[in-house]
Amino acid sequence: MTGVAPSLRGETAVLATMHGKQRAIAPLLAHFLGLRVVVPEDFDTDRFGTFSRDVARTGTPLETARAKVAAGFARVPDARLGLASEGSFGPHPQVPFVSWGSELVVLVDRATGLELVGRHEAPARHFAHAQVDSVDAALAFAARVGFPRQGVIVMGVENDQPSPAVALAKDAHDDDTLIAAVRRALAACGAASLETDMRAHRNPQRMRCIRRATVDLLRAWRSPCPACARPGFVVSARLPGRPCGGCGAPTRQVLADERRCAGCGHLERHLRHDGPADPAHCDACNP
Ligand SMILES: [Zn+2]
Numbered sequence: 001m002t003g004v005a006p007s008l009r010g011e012t013a014v015l016a017t018m019h020g021k022q023r024a025i026a027p028l029l030a031h032f033l034g035l036r037v038v039v040p041e042d043f044d045t046d047r048f049g050t051f052s053r054d055v056a057r058t059g060t061p062l063e064t065a066r067a068k069v070a071a072g073f074a075r076v077p078d079a080r081l082g083l084a085s086e087g088s089f090g091p092h093p094q095v096p097f098v099s100w101g102s103e104l105v106v107l108v109d110r111a112t113g114l115e116l117v118g119r120h121e122a123p124a125r126h127f128a129h130a131q132v133d134s135v136d137a138a139l140a141f142a143a144r145v146g147f148p149r150q151g152v153i154v155m156g157v158e159n160d161q162p163s164p165a166v167a168l169a170k171d172a173h174d175d176d177t178l179i180a181a182v183r184r185a186l187a188a189c190g191a192a193s194l195e196t197d198m199r200a201h202r203n204p205q206r207m208r209c210i211r212r213a214t215v216d217l218l219r220a221w222r223s224p225c226p227a228c229a230r231p232g233f234v235v236s237a238r239l240p241g242r243p244c245g246g247c248g249a250p251t252r253q254v255l256a257d258e259r260r261c262a263g264c265g266h267l268e269r270h271l272r273h274d275g276p277a278d279p280a281h282c283d284a285c286n287p
């Protein structure tokens, strides 16, 4: 192994967050890697984009997480390691009526240039929205998503779309403050747009998903490249082409997993040996 320290014990990692993510991330990294995780005070991550659309997100989640890491290093210049997490939510890529959530946690080691990414993907029952025209309908939505433990954001409505410019209340914490915010939106727009607050400290299920992404990051740390021992030798691509059980044509289902070392370029491909694909997934048999 060249350049990559075998241990990070006792090193300082700056975590760029303003939404309490250290509760999910710091204990695991302290226990398993011996890292001392610090959070800069008054750190504003909202400038990297917000879920409530008042600041647009630009770039991929990984790019945003890297930008947060860089901002964390700027605030804590003597930290050797930088940490950030980023979530994204939307319809499942193949099943549009299922909400899908994706969390990633990035660790950057300035001493070696090592970057590790932990990921967790799952159905996002904690990602929901509704347009309502009454306080009762708003309270029904709030009850369904688990308010007040799960936060709810109230926005105005313009042209049938959520409009934070007209009305925006992020910090309702009980029925009274929620009802007041809904009444303001109803008075201004005749309707109110509600959605689950996706900020980690207001979203318990998201906090659990960030913890799982951190466990995945630890798994990457413990997966050394067989050629150079650099950590992070994990599946980096899934190659399609599993043959159809009906006609033998390659399908879009995964045939093999690929691991590529970011340090030395060592490449391994492992066939999955799952047997043939169900012809239901074959574009030739079942176009
Ligand atoms: Zn390698």
Ligand SMILES: [Zn+2]
Pocket: 244, 245, 246, 247, 248, 249, 279, 282, 283, 284, 285, 286
């Ligand atoms: Zn086929």
